[in-house]
Each structure stands twice: as C-alpha cells, then as structure tokens.
Amino acid sequence: MERDYDVLLFDADGTLLDFDRSEHAAMEKVFARHGYPYGEDTLARYRAINSRLWREYEQDKILKPVIHMTRFETLFSELGIDGDGPSFNREYLDALSAEHFTVDGAEEVCRALSQRYRMFVVTNGVSHVQRRRLKESGLERYFEGLFISEELGVQKPRRAFFELVSQAVEGFSRERTLVIGDSPTSDVGGAQGFSLDVVWFNPNGRPAPEPAPTREIRALRELLPLLGA
Ligand SMILES: [Mg+2]
Numbered sequence: 054m055e056r057d058y059d060v061l062l063f064d065a066d067g068t069l070l071d072f073d074r075s076e077h078a079a080m081e082k083v084f085a086r087h088g089y090p091y092g093e094d095t096l097a098r099y100r101a102i103n104s105r106l107w108r109e110y111e112q113d114k115i116l117k118p119v120i121h122m123t124r125f126e127t128l129f130s131e132l133g134i135d136g137d138g139p140s141f142n143r144e145y146l147d148a149l150s151a152e153h154f155t156v157d158g159a160e161e162v163c164r165a166l167s168q169r170y171r172m173f174v175v176t177n178g179v180s181h182v183q184r185r186r187l188k189e190s191g192l193e194r195y196f197e198g199l200f201i202s203e204e205l206g207v208q209k210p211r212r213a214f215f216e217l218v219s220q221a222v223e224g225f226s227r228e229r230t231l232v233i234g235d236s237p238t239s240d241v242g243g244a245q246g247f248s249l250d251v252v253w254f255n256p257n258g259r260p261a262p263e264p265a266p267t268r269e270i271r272a273l274r275e276l277l278p279l280l281g282a
Pocket residue numbers: 064065066067068234235236
C-alpha cells in the first residue's frame with residue numbers, strides 16, 4: 054500500500070466473525086426452544102427489520118435499546134407469533150454470544166499481521182456478545198484491545214467513536230492507522246470521516262461506495278501481500 058501503517062483497526066462482524074452464520078444458528082435454536090415456526094423467510098424478515106433499526110441507530114434517530122426492545126416485537130407481529138419480544142431478544146443474544154464462526158482466513162491473517170502491527174477491534178456490537186465471541190473464536194489473543202460501541206457510548210461511523218479510539222491507542226497517528234471492515238457506512242464512511250485510510254472487505258462483490266475506499270479486497274488473505282506480511 055502507499056503508506057506504512059503501524060496500527061490496524063479491524064471491524065468484527067462480517068469481517069473477522071461470520072455473523073450471518075452465527076445469527077442463523079442462534080435464531081434457529083431460540084425459535085425451536087419456544088416451539089415457534091422457523092421458516093425459510095423468518096431470518097430474511099428479521100434481517101430486514103434489524104438492519105432498518107441499525108441504520109436508524111447509526112443515524113442517531115433512535116437509541117440502541119430501541120433496537121433490542123422492538124426488533125422481535127415487530128417480527129412476531131409480522132409472523133403472527135404471540136411472544137414476548139424483549140425477553141426473546143435477551144435469549145437470542147445469549148445464544149448469539151455462544152456462536153463464533155470465523156470468516157475464511159481470519160485466524161491465519163490475524164496471526165500473521167499481529168507479528169508486524171498493533172491491532173485493535175472496532176465494533177458496534179453488544180459488549181458481552183462481542184467479547185465472548187472474540188474470545189471463544191481464538192482471535193482475541195491477536196488484539197491489543199477491543200473498542201465496542203456499547204462501552205464507548207458512541208458508535209461507528211461517528212467521529213466521536215474514532216476520536217475516542219485515537220485517544221486510547223498510545224502513539225496514535227492518523228497517517229499510520231488503517232481501518233479494515235465490511236460496512237460501506239460504518240467502516241468505510243467512518244474511517245473517511247476521521248481521515249483514515251480504509252480497506253473495504255467486500256466478499257460479495259457489491260458496488261463500491263462513494264468516495265471510494267483506499268483499497269478493496271474480496272478475501273481476507275489479500276491483506277497479507279498488501280501489508281507485507
Ligand atoms: Mg461488519
């Protein structure tokens with residue numbers, strides 16, 4: 054790459070951890086436990102509701118508890134299920150924290166890069182869920198620290214999130230820091246908003262956001278030659 058970096062900030066879900074697989078496994082378990090029907094489109098409906106709420110949260114239109122209080126409430130009403138949304142959400146998060154599928158190449162790439170770079174996780178997830186999944190996935194050991202929006206009180210892509218990271222990382226320099234993540238908004242947009250270079254992990258070949266990220270990769274292993282590891 055054009056610059057020499059010494060700090061790498063990795064997004065977690067969809068970048069290191071295979072959130073889709075974890076989500077599906079956790080959802081199926083908790084639906085089965087309650088005896089609710091879990092069909093082909095259950096997850097798709099849930100994801101539509103959930104991503105709408107997360108977008109509203111990223112845009113500061115709602116507070117995070119609203120996501121957790123309403124997402125299953127809304128799903129249940131769409132599916133005609135008579136259930137307790139907030140309590141189902143708690144069970145779902147517990148189940149989710151127990152799932153830790155990694156993205157292809159994540160272990161190998163983190164191991165190799167951690168020998169050359171100081172690495173941190175920057176994630177918008179729920180604290181206990183993210184901490185447990187990163188620990189049990191075996192990836193946590195490669196990171197000097199985890200920055201989780203719930204603990205910082207502010208989320209990506211907000212400047213304040215990256216501001217807090219920059220204050221907490223000793224010797225932080227914008228020019229020597231690289232963000233790596235899959236989200237066009239919270240990772241690419243967030244990094245650009247704080248004048249950081251960013252590698253966009255785009256495994257599904259979606260159209261690139263504007264302005265374009267510093268680099269785009271389809272597989273995590275592409276980071277190794279890019280970063281000289
Ligand atoms: Mg992500």
